Amino acid sequence: MGVFDIIGPVMIGPSSSHTAGAARIGLLARHILKSEPTAVKIIFYGSFAKTYRGHGTDRAIVAGLLGYGADNPAIRNAFSLATEKKLPVNIETSEKEMLHPNTVKLELTGIDGKKMEIVGVSLGGGKVSICEINGFAADVRGEEYTLLMVYNDQRGVVAVVSSLLSEKDINISRMRVFRKGKHQEAVMIIDTDSEVPDDVVQKINSLEIMSVVIAIDPL
Structure with a gap:
């Protein structure tokens, strides 16, 4: 076990799971889309759905989609940055039970018109997994x-x-x-x-x- 497994990553707070992890999910989704996003629908489940406003999970996801990491102060201004880039963001919550409480689905449209559905979970300590891509089971963690x-x-x-x-x-x-x-x-x-x-x-x-x-x- 390393020091970051104990204290979490260098990040903009307040939560490694709900903020840093969310930013990594957004950034990984951007890498998978391989395109500048032009529209995004965010659906929060479980704990994310209940606390995303207070923990800045929504801002962190959007910042990641714009290309900013978990330690970037731009997270605080993610929505204004999205407006500047003309990226419409639609946020919903769902009561559907998922396998992990910190789950988010991203429905993305890229600049080339490509559409993708990506489901990510925040595992704690800033660690994440993209567990579903376009309906397929997956496990992409962005560590290799x-x-x-x-x-x-x-x-x-x-x-x-x-x-x-x-x-x-x-x-x-x-x-x-x-x-x-x-x-x-x-x-x-x-x-x-x-x-x-x-x-x-x-x-x-x-x-x-x-x-x-x-x-x-x-x-």
Whole structure:
């Protein structure tokens, strides 16, 4: 256990879970969208829904979506910054029970028109997990270099992607694969010890079965 597991991250307060964690969720969502957001709908659940105003969770999420980290004073002025950037923000709460009390869903539209639904949870101490992307189970924490792929489930896909990474001496630290069913849409999430070069990302993206390939840097 490190010192930040005890006292939490360097941040703009008041809460590591409800403020710092929220900012990281927003920032991770921005990285996954791979675009400047042009519209966002935020839906808070559980504890987030009850306390988001007092803890500044809404401001932190918006600041993260604008590209600001948990330690940036811009969090305090997130809504005015969003107005300046002409980013409309719609906030709702839901009484639906979720697996984690600190849960938020972000419905995002990017500058290129791409739409994404991202569900994130704040785990405490500033640590977070993006646990759902466009309806797929996921676990993206922003702590390592991460490659996220959505593709049509077929035999040999994992081997092909692993081989392309191995050719560049990129070590895989963790891999998770989720699928809706045999030969249906699937998600592969690979954490690596080093950055995946653009040419490798492009090679993977050029595979006919791939629909989405996103390289995410650690926050």
